Amino acid sequence: MKTIKHSRQRDAIYNFLCTRKDHPTADIVYNNILPEFPNISLGTVYRNLSLLTELGQIQKISCGDNSEHFDADISSHNHFYCRKCKAVIDLPMENIDFIETLASNSFGGKIESHKTYFVGICENCLNENM
Amino acid sequence: MKTIKHSRQRDAIYNFLCTRKDHPTADIVYNNILPEFPNISLGTVYRNLSLLTELGQIQKISCGDNSEHFDADISSHNHFYCRKCKAVIDLPMENIDFIETLASNSFGGKIESHKTYFVGICENCLNENM
DNA sequence: TATATAATAGTAATCGTTACTAATATTAAT
């Protein structure tokens, strides 16, 4: 059996993610951990982000902007992608997990989870146009 | 002003997409158009898929499997990603566009659209395990 | 038919991500 050993780099990656609400990419995680681990390699960051995602400790957000974003908040919540400033932010709203039930009604497969993201212009970018 | 000129390649790409319900990637589109346009280049396929997406004639599906999928069906509908066979399929269900209203309630930005995809095991893969 | 210019083919380059390997860190057992 393959066991998981503790790693200080993985802790640092996870802890950094916990401090951020803006869903950083692997590259951003890497650059922010460099001060503490000057020799950490980008591959280590990618490997641990994948591992943490598989373990369910973080989640991956794919919003079509050609790089994956990561979120240490694994509670069920939704995201918003601003097509102007490209930011990926949380969109606090009532829980919509019931759409999984709606989806199950006429579907023969097994639905395990869902991802929803909204697209538009964020509040900051709206205000800049005034 | 920049005008859009007609292109036989773009037509072929769009028409091919219309024949498919499985949301092919750029590479699959390319390989299926090769018989008709033996000299078409992959760049042309990518450029036109992007253009058609911008024009709203097709839609792009990002489901986190490191390549974009495309769909000529631009009506509001949802997708399912099978984490076993990696297929991206339609998931017919009642319309859930009202979640955009729910999202708007406590959000200061402008919501223009949303994307939802469900993840799990498709019917075919479920049956294979029996 | 001529002119303007958008689109293409072909290729090179870029970017995000993964794979490889020898060295290191962690864990469990002595």
Next chain:
DNA sequence: ATTAATATTAGTAACGATTACTATTATATA
């Protein structure tokens, strides 16, 4: 504590998806 087993790392190379570049071709307009 020491050792042994092995998971993890750093460093680098490789990969796949996508974009950029440029001379040529196709399309649209006059």
